[in-house]
Amino acid sequence: MKLGQVWWQGRLTAALFEGGLARPIPGYTLRELIERSERDGTPLTELAGRYAVRAAEHIDPAIPVEPREVWACGCTYEMSASFRDAEHNTREGFYRHVFTAARPEIFFKGTSRVCVGTNMPIGIRSDSKFTAPEPELAVLLGSKGKVLGYTLANDVSAWDIERENPLYLPQSKVYTACCSLGPWFVTPDELKDPYSLDMRCTIQRGEQTLFDGSTSTSKLGRKIETLVEYLLKANAVPASSVVLTGTGIIVTQEAALAPGDVVTISAPSIGVLVNEAAMVE
Structure with a gap:
């Protein structure tokens, strides 16, 4: 469903x-x-x-839920960890260690205040010169971490701010319109294997395709239940919260978002999430 x-x-x-x-x-x-x-x-x-009413209508989807909380996971794909180590020039593979450690990286992304749905603008921070989309599989939670559904997410991030100093991660990740969700949630009875999804992300600038990348959730380095287990440790996350499971598609600085760029994230088993980028103060 x-x-x-x-x-x-x-x-x-x-x-x-x-x-x-x-x-x-x-x-x-x-x-x-x-x-x-x-x-x-x-x-x-x-x-x-x-x-549900019996008569179906042509109505565009809105944001699929107004999440109480949004949490995000980092370095869950090997590609993401390797890219971040190269970006930060970490000598001892700091991000690689996060990828292989027992405890995952989990951080607070925000609440419904920073979230938008498909066909709504996503934000570019005015103090960032390298804001990029991060296409991810998102999980809708019920009480005690029960998985209620899956959707697509864009964990929009100001990568240059995190690159300046890893302690600036919250400023890189949390700001107006930094999280897009949609178009809807697919319940587990219909999407039985969340680890076999083909995901694609494109960035269109006018008539030019600025970026085109893809991955499979089969490359996700952690089980969803493990991410949820660590999220809930000493942390009573309320029902109707959303967990972003990390990105396996890396957008480089050459494709940094500019106002008017259109980001499209798709997975055949779920649908299509489309957002135009806009500057936010």
Whole structure:
């Protein structure tokens, strides 16, 4: 099942998506539907099917959930670790060590305040000259880390700020419109193997394709359940939070984002996430 949200009758509303059409779920956002599911002990998919209107409509997807919290994982792909070591000229393979260590890198990305959905602008910091997209598989969590669905994410990052000093990571990662999610969540009963997804990212500047890269989640160096396990240690992450699982597609400085660039992230089993870049102060 594909679950997300649409703007319907003047309200952000949960929706079930079928064949590119939407069946709104009146009276609920997706977060509220998750809360109802947990309160009643009824599976989310069952509630969605029960309360969705019968008539499907052509409605563009909105942000699929307004996440309570967004957490992100770093150096979960070998390519990412190697690139960062080269970027920072670390003599002892600092980022490689993060990739191979038992404990993963997990950091706070923000709340719904910094998130956008497909066809909404993503941000370029005005104090950055190398902001880049980071295409990732994202996981929607219920209480106690239960996986409720998967979607595409763009962990937009000001890489030059982190390069200046690794302690500047929060400024590199957390700012207005730094996280894009969408187009919807695919529930685990439909997406049974999250480790076999082909992902692609392109950056279009006018008529020019500035960047085109791809990866497979089969190269993800950590299990999702391991990432969630460490995330929840002494950290009661609330339901309707999202975890970004790391990127395996590296955009170099030659393709740094400029206002008007269009970033497209796709995975056939999930869908397409499209955002135009814009400067934010």
